[in-house]
Amino acid sequence: MRPSEYAGYDATGLAELVRRREITSLELALSAIDAIEKVNPRLNAVVEIFPDLIDRLRRQVPRTGVFAGVPILNKDLLADAGRKLEMGSELARGFVAPYTDCLPGRLKRQGAVVLGRTTTPEFGMATVTESRIAGITRNPWDLDRTPGGSSGGSCAMVAARAVPIATATDAGGSIRSPAAHCGLVGLRPSRGRISQMPFRADPLVGLSVSFVVTRSVRDCALALDVCQGREPGDPYGMEVTAGSFTHSMRTSMARLRVAFAEAPWSGDSVSPEMLHGLHKTIRVFEAHGHTVEQAMPRFDCSGFSSAILDVWCCNIVHSIDALAKKFGRQPSCDNIQSSILAYYRRGKKLTLDGLMNALGIIDNTNRIVGQFFQNYDLFVTPTCLSTAPRIGELNCDPAGEVDAERWDRSMNRIDAFMAVFNASGHPAISVPVHSTDQGLPAGIQIVARFAEEERLIQAALLLEEELPWKDRYPACSVRD
Secondary structure, eight states, rough: OHHHHHHHHOHHHHHHHHTTTTTTTHHHHHHHHHHHHHHHHHHHOEEEEEETTTHHHHOOOOOOOOOTTTTEEEEESOOTTTTTTTTTOOOGTTOOOOOOOOOHHHHHHHTTEEEEEESSSSSOOEEEEEEETTEEBBBTTBBBBOOOOSHHHHHHHTTTTTTTTTEEEESSSTTHHHHHHHEEEEEEOOSSSBBOOTOOGGGGGTTOOEEEEEEHHHHHHHHHHHHHHHHTTOSSOOOSSSSOOHHHHHSOOOOEEEEOOOEEEOOOOOHHHHHHHHHHHHHHHHHHEEEEOOOOOOHHHHHHHHHHHHHHHHHHHHHHHHHHHHHHHHHHHTTHHHHHHHHHHHHHOOHHHHHHEEEEEHHHHHHHHHHHHHSSSSEESSSSSSSOOTSSOSSOOOEEEEOOHHHHHHHHGGGGHEEEEEOOOOOEEEEEEEEOOSSOHHHHHHHHTTTOOHHHHHHHHHHHHHHHTOOOOOHHHHSO
């Protein structure tokens, strides 16, 4: 298959070729590896391609499942048994996963072929994808810009058309933000929609979820169909939804009440390009008969942000101490970046009472957000406050002593519309409705009521049809 031909297919299309026996899984894997090798020297988005993969495929070819033979990549925060799991950290260098996380495991059972690992910032704790262990990952739309984070490696590779789908995680915007910067569909499912087992049933006290990034809405819906569901021991898992999200794409969308916001709770300014994308989206909803008005839930943003930071810092303490004990390594500036070390030290100072207060603030915010969705079906915002930052604007490893709160504020300012929905557990999707005068993607975020991903899929499909993006190719792609 020619690179330009391969680049034109999404995962659903490639799987159909395999089913019709027009191409084999092995041939697809070889095409994907060639594609990765073509773009990765410029993007630095793949940590490794598994050296034994081709021999394994020659011995045992996946023949069943909706993604049979489809090449994918796995973010280096999700475990795949027998493969390295270094989490972008020198502290975890050489760690081999003893288990497989639920998401990549379910994709593999559906026939997907995991080719290798994608880059992530250290422990996924940044909105850029840079680390000591892997270096700087770049955006295929503009190599002088970041793809975002923390799923920047996955997003860069899917955007460059090296693979049609890749795994991702989101604890504060890490699926939606890089999806917006890279021109992709990025869904953060409802809390409990996809099991986080087996290692930790409740990562980051429910803030974090795992899913995929795709170029098409239909790939997103199909992945949600086969990856959803609980595992024994899940604290609040959902049962599998009756029907399918793929089927929902063929049903008409009811008339909805849609709220939108032009400015985030933080009070930070939003760039005109992002607002242009938002207004295009609003006009589409209005043209299709939906009721649209400007409204947003109101809560104490400063208190909420501090509470979320407390939870993140406590989680970092737990992760770093566990890895240090396993490897016999002392956490220090020699093996942890300065920003993460600042999180770690802040977390060490937190008391149990302080953590419980933070969880109480989050609970109060969640009730406010939940009440808001009693009056609205969808809530629409710009995904990010601006297009992708230039390399060097945000530094994951600044010299000297780092103040955790100040660094967190500067790093995550661009993602001000997102973290509240990690806390509340509502599903949210970013779709690339707009291209700026510079040719950069601009995404909008749509949030739905809890467990109503069907409405998000339908809304995203409407925008994909009215404001199509499938024929946009970045400057650095397999086709170039």
